[in-house]
Amino acid sequence: MSETRTLNDRYSELGRALVDSEPLLAHIRDSEATICYLGSDYAKKSKGRTVFGECERVADKNKWAIPADFLIVVYEPNCADMDDEHLSRLLFHELLHVGIDVDDEGVEKYSVRPHDMEDFRACVERWGVDWISG
Template sequence: MARRPPAAPGSGRPVPPPEFTDPLNNRYLPAPEVLKWARATILTEGGALYNEDHAHLEYADVHFLWAPEGFVKAGRTVLGQCEEVTFRCGPWQKGRQQQQMADWFGMVPDFLITLDASYCLACSDLEFCALVEHELFHIGQEHDEFGAPAFTKDGLPKLCMRAHDVEEFIGVVRRYGASQDVQRMIDAAKTPPEVARINIARACGTCLLKVA
């Protein structure tokens, strides 16, 4: 992919720290500026790109992390990944990982979104926005046994990891027609894009986690 010049400082979009311009840099760094920008721009009503689909994330415990570069999985280069922070390991391993999170963020977040800093230095503003929002969409709100949005005992949305809205084979749709979910995607595709015509799903590590 051809590299573009880094976004201008006045664009308002967060840019990775200068050390990520060094191709030999291999550090991971917390990205509080991305969280601040995402809350002001996408998650808070009145923001320039506010999306009410993320209303359940207003008080979500999510943090962002810069990675020095992406990685290849299932033949695709991963540029971003959202994960629920869990520690399935022994006490010492868990202790080390919890300490690392606390050193980065001052606490252990519920969700972590990692972004490829080298890509974010070169991509367009629209590509950056699409990448961040794609990862945010992976944090959904659970539903109760009646299909209604679920909440914690404190009255906050109960969050979970979610996959794409539509997962179906083209051949099945061609032969048997669209399901209700697929039809909603078709109807949405017929309308002009609200922000930009772009597809970042193929570069999402969260989407590729289930690929063996």
């Protein structure tokens, strides 16, 4: 099955607003990291569960095609009913996966943070257990 991914200005604007305003995303705001936001026409599922979005680190070998450090993909068929508020919740969750550490020489090192209790706690405290759809 082929998948089409396209740059999405709407997701970029929502993501940029979150990074600029959210204290939990200050590590992104204060870094040199770049993020590319894509929409996908693929209705992704994993282990029988719907996947709404995901955050990936762009491999160095792929930066010629994707000039960014991180890629956030929104699986649009799975998010078709989401308004900007719900998309912002999803993007906030995905942005929490952006890992940025600084080594002893001041060089930023990037990684994708796994799901953990802190990530889900931030979402659940703000929007409840059904934060993605509620």
